[in-house]
Amino acid sequence: MEIGLVVLRAVVGLLFAGHGAQKLFGVFGGHGLHGTGAFMESLGLRPGRRNAALAGAAELTGGALFALGLLTPLAAALLISVMVVAIATVHGPKGPWNERGGYEFNLTLATVAFAVAAIGAGHWSLDNALNLGLHGVGWGLAAAAGGILAGLGAFWAGKLQTRTSARRGGAHPHTA
Numbered sequence: 001m002e003i004g005l006v007v008l009r010a011v012v013g014l015l016f017a018g019h020g021a022q023k024l025f026g027v028f029g030g031h032g033l034h035g036t037g038a039f040m041e042s043l044g045l046r047p048g049r050r051n052a053a054l055a056g057a058a059e060l061t062g063g064a065l066f067a068l069g070l071l072t073p074l075a076a077a078l079l080i081s082v083m084v085v086a087i088a089t090v091h092g093p094k095g096p097w098n099e100r101g102g103y104e105f106n107l108t109l110a111t112v113a114f115a116v117a118a119i120g121a122g123h124w125s126l127d128n129a130l131n132l133g134l135h136g137v138g139w140g141l142a143a144a145a146g147g148i149l150a151g152l153g154a155f156w157a158g159k160l161q162t163r164t165s166a167r168r169g170g171a172h173p174h175t176a
Contacts (some may be wrong), residue, residue, distance in 0.1 A: 005069075005122035012112055013067025018077055019123055022057030023052050043089045046157030054154060058082050066113065069125020073134050073143040076117035080147025081154065083110040088155045110147070117143035 024029020031039070033052050041048035062078030065071050073168045083106040091103035094118075098104045118140025127134050 003125050005116070005119075006124050007124070008112065009121060010067050012067070012109065013075070013077075013090075016059045016063030016066065016087070018063070018107075020056045020061070020063060023056030024060060031034075037142060040158070043158075044162045045089065046161040051154070053054050055082055055085065061150055066116070069121030069127050070130075071132075071134065072121040072127050073139040073146075074124070076113035076140075076149065077146035079113040080144060081150035082107045083107070083113075083156050084148055084151025088151070103150035110144075111161045113147070114140050115142045118166045 002039050011047040018028050019030075021027050022032075023036040024033060026032030026035070029144075030036070033049055033056070035051035036052035036056065037047070038049070040051040058078040059082055061083070062075045064077060065075035086106045087103045091101060091106055094101040095102070096102045098106075118135065118137055120135025
């Protein structure tokens with residue numbers, strides 16, 4: 001069981017961290033803050049650069065913590081929040097199936113984050129090494145609730161900024 005948790009945490013966490021680095025620094029074929037910010041603007045999330053920075057930071061930090069098994073419920077909440085925004089902005093309207101650009105992959109990743117927070121990062125984790133005891137159903141539910149609320153908050157804040165900007169008759173001054 002322990003090796004399974006290590007592999008799961010490492011693969012999922014490092015892929016999230018890499019995705020965050022794409023957004024923040026333009027590495028691994030990413031578009032950096034400028035390009036990702038422009039994409040966020042096209043989704044109606046303003047200011048785009050700020051939203052790109054927040055999403056990238058959540059993925060990079062959450063992914064690194066998840067891979068290490070450190071503060072696992074916090075890591076899970078960060079990863080879930082990004083998946084909630086991805087579903088709300090891009091994938092949700094396309095239905096569940098990935099071949100149509102749907103949300104099945106995002107939901108799967110959010111579920112993995114929740115599950116690891118609930119069962120714990122395992123014996124081979126920094127949570128265990130530091131004797132933090134951050135696991136159990138309560139921690140999993142807290143991670144899920146925190147991630148969902150943070151994701152919806154980020155989504156609605158970006159949309160509210162877009163509406164406020166439109167009422168003022170122009171683009172937001174902090175666009176990408």
